[in-house]
Amino acid sequence: MPDASLGDPRNFVNRELSTLAFLERILEEASDQRVSLLERLRFLGILSTSLDEFFMIRVAGLKQQLSGHVEETGPDAMTPAEQLQAVSKRCHALVERQDRVLLEEMLPALQRAGVRFLSGPLSPESEAAAAAYFQREVLPVLTPLALDPAHPFPHLRNKSLNVAIRFAGKPGARLRYGVVPVPSLLPRLVNLPDGAVPLEDIIARHVAQLFPEMPVEGCWAFRVTRNWDLSIDEEEAEDLLVTIEREVRRRDRGGAVRLQINASPDEPVSRFLAAELNLGDGDVYWQRRPLALSEFFAGVAARPEIMQLHDEPFTPVVPSALGDGGSDLIAAVRERDVLLHHPYESFEPVVSFIETAADDPDVLAIKMTLYRTEPGSPIVRALQRAAENGKQVTALVELKARMDEEANILWARELERSGVHVVYGLIGFKTHCKLAMLVRREGTSLRRYVHLGTGNYNTNTARSYSDLSLFTSQDDFTADATSLFNLLTGYSKPDRWRKFLVSPLGLKQSILQLIEDEIRAGxxxxxxxxxNALADRDVVKALYRASNAGVQVDLLIRGICCLRPSVPGLSERIRVTSVVDRFLEHARVWYFHGRGEKKLYLASGDWMQRNFVRRVDVAFPIEAPELKERILSEILGTMVADTAKARVLRPDGTYERIQPAAGGAPVRSQEQFMALARRAAFSDASRSPTVEPLLAAAGKTEPRQKRRKA
Structure with missing residues (x-):
């Protein structure tokens, strides 16, 4: 195919629709009867949270483009209006399926497991308990809002749960509606003698006490989603932290982009709320199940009668060679590079790397980036302690990490109060790379130790995200880490990078060159x-050229993929699979055969324009032969062979499950990784590939697995 034809819009999957395809795969896991009940609930909660963010950022952005008369299109050439129409249709179908799964499968299964949800009339005992709970715990914190000309429609917080009330009255009556925000600090599920009732139902049952002498016609729970993106001119900001702090407070005033309501489309309350929020019919989601599922399921999952319905617990292991993960880790890294595969191998050595350094009198300086971390972070506490111990500590805190801006502002202030030198990176760019460096005096010289990762310094997500960590003291790596920190803190651009590939300083060009080298090899x-995502137009076109040149390409992409694989004459040698399982696939790993050189990189970012142009991301090579072989055979080889949790992308942008060949046992990559970690728990000598390596025969097309439609 001529190069000019590779950019044809028909060769690209729309990014927003690809995102929704990923959410559909999450729903498939929630629908899978082979998955444990509480794991299925967790997937439904993840779907709800992901949809929230999709509307708050992506749909809000499309609406802004539409209102601003922006006609610019992406590689697929869909206009904002066309995208909004397609997204609305797909989202409504997705939400309807989600409701069916919850109401027809999950809630009955929970009932059978002993969790009883009450609706309709209550028994006298439960009615009395509900009334007492309302008087004691709920009524004192409620704020009933009447809506009339003297009380205009209130500003409802983003994602807040509310109860709408319609009052009976004559046509044209001035007071027809009221709103009661549901307190977010109270438990979402209320236990009564006969079962559990959602908090919003408790409020609805007693709403007459809030509006005495007003005949109530009906009550409906509803929820509003707002535009949540920040608009910051960093060039004009005198103090970035103060500017972002101000904008974070303001963004709760963003325009509404979605209304969810427990009402039917023909209920007048639906039309009333949509009109007050300036939303069209396509923005309203009439839902039959409880809203704000993440909060709802948090109450369900904690119930003692269903604790046995969780997945079998898995405890990450610490390789025996690392000992206590602190001083023993430093000793190990002094001798060789160390690779960890999280969450199968514990994140604790990463934490100990910083904690031990904070108290080590020979450590003179600590530098690290913080993109997302958790409340009470042991790493943040260790940085504070290190500064208090007199060490030079520098923390680059990314204030613009989406959805974590408020938390990162708090971290930045706490670190500054402890004496840590806090910086916010380069103006106009998000610092997305994950690295930490220690400078340690050893004898008469200084030695540097570096940690590089594909995931965040967050002990919570490290238990549920699949990522890779590399510890090294190699001079070329530590020199590049030093140069990168100097760039981030002092705008000191190095003449060259010894090992790192860095965006926006040439990472994309390096990837294109690596692909071009494979094209030459045919x-x-x-x-x-x-x-996690592939959306950059130039990289997609380069991969198409590689396929046409005879290069076999396997892409393991969890989420967004704008490339169309398996199209004759375009991408017939490209295979795209997506694994959705217990742990979120988050590691970025790139392998190029390189005429036998086997070039292997780990990275902090994806092949997307934002990572190449608007973020500081780092890719770094794996050079130790034993680590390279481990990643190729044990990790990539196993994932390419997955026939249990993998879906293959079809040319039309849909996905279908893969099944093993007739008579073959399914390969579940994450299960293999857990089993391998258990076997190798305290002896690296017991490590061996879990499946026959699929990457050894470079240039040979791997046998394709038979497929079944999901």
């Missing part, structure tokens, strides 16, 4: 790349 070329 049928001997081989590319295997694992990432």
């Amino acid at each position: 049928a001997e070329g081989r590319i295997v790349a694992k990432m």
Whole structure:
């Protein structure tokens, strides 16, 4: 195919629709009867949270483009109006399926497990308990809002749960509606003698006490989602922290983008709320199940009668060679590079790396980036302690990490109060790379130790995200880490990078060159790349050229993929699979055969324009032969072979499950990784590939697995 034809819009999947395809795969896991009940509930909660963010950022952005008369299109050439129409249709179908799964499968299963949800009339005992709870715990914190000309429609907080009340009255009556915000600090589920009732139902049952002498016609729970993106001119900001703090407070005033309501479309309350929020019919989601599912399921999952319905617990292991993960880790890294595969191998050595350094009298300086971390972070506490111990501590805190801006502002202030030198990176760019460096005096010289990762310094997500960590003291790596920190803190751009590939300083060009090298190798070329998203037009076109040149390409992409694989004459040698399982696939790994050189990189970012142009991301090579072989055979090889939790992307942008060949046992990659970690728990000598390596025969097309429609 001529290069000019590769950019045809028909060769690209729309980004927003690809995102929704990923959410549909999450719903598939929630629908899978083979998955444990509480794991299925967790997937439904993840779907709800992901949809919230999709509306708050992506749908809000499309609406802004539409209102601003922006006609600019992406590689697929869909206009904002076309995208909004397609997104609305797909989202309504997705939400309807989600409701069916919850109401027809999950809630009955919970009932059978002993969790009883009450609706309709209550028994006298439960009625009395509900009334007492309302008087004691709920009524004192409620704020009933009447809506009339003297009381205009209130500003409702983003994602807040509310109860709408319609009052009976004559046509034209001045007071027809009221609103009661549901307190977010109270438990979402209320236990009564006969079962559990949602808090919003408790309020609805006693709403007459809030509006005495007003005949109530009906009550409906509803929820509003707002535009949540920040608009910051960093060039004009005198103090970035203060500016972002101010904008974070303001953004709760963003325009509404979605209304969810427990009412039917023909209820007048639906039309009333949509009109007050300036929303069209396509923005309203009439839902039959409880809203704000994440909060709802948090109450369900904690109930003792269903604790046995969780997945079998898995405890991450610490390789025996790392000992206590602190001083023993430093000793190990002094001798060789150390690779950890989280969450199968514990994140604790990463924490100990910083904690031990904070108290080590020979450590003179600590530098690290913080993109997302958790409340009470042990790493943040260790940085504070290190500064209090007199060490030079520098923390680059990314204030613009989406959805974590408020938390990162708090971290920045706490670190500054402890004496840590806090910086916010480069103006106009998000610092998305994950690295930490220690400077340690050893004898008469200084030695540097570096940690590089594909995931965040967050002990919570490290238990549920699949990521990779590399510890090294190699001079080329530590020199590049020093140069990168100097760039981030002092705008000191290095003449060259010894090992790192850094965006926006040439990372994309390096990837295109690596693909071009495989194109030159033709049928001997081989590319295997694992990432969260592929959306950059130039990289997609380069991969199409690679396929046409005879290069076998396997892409392991969890989420967004704008490339169309398996199209004759365009991408017939490209295979795209997505694994959705217990742990969120988050590691970025890139393999290029390189005429036998086997170039292997780990990275902090995806193949997206934002990562190449608007973020500081880092890719770094894995050079130790034993680590390279481990990643190729044990990790990539196993994931390419997954026939249990993998879906394959079809040319039309839909996904279908893969099934093993007739008579073959399914390969579940995450299960293999857990089993391998258990076997190798305290002896690296017991490590061996879990499946026959699929990457050894570069340039040979791997046998395709039979497929079944999901």
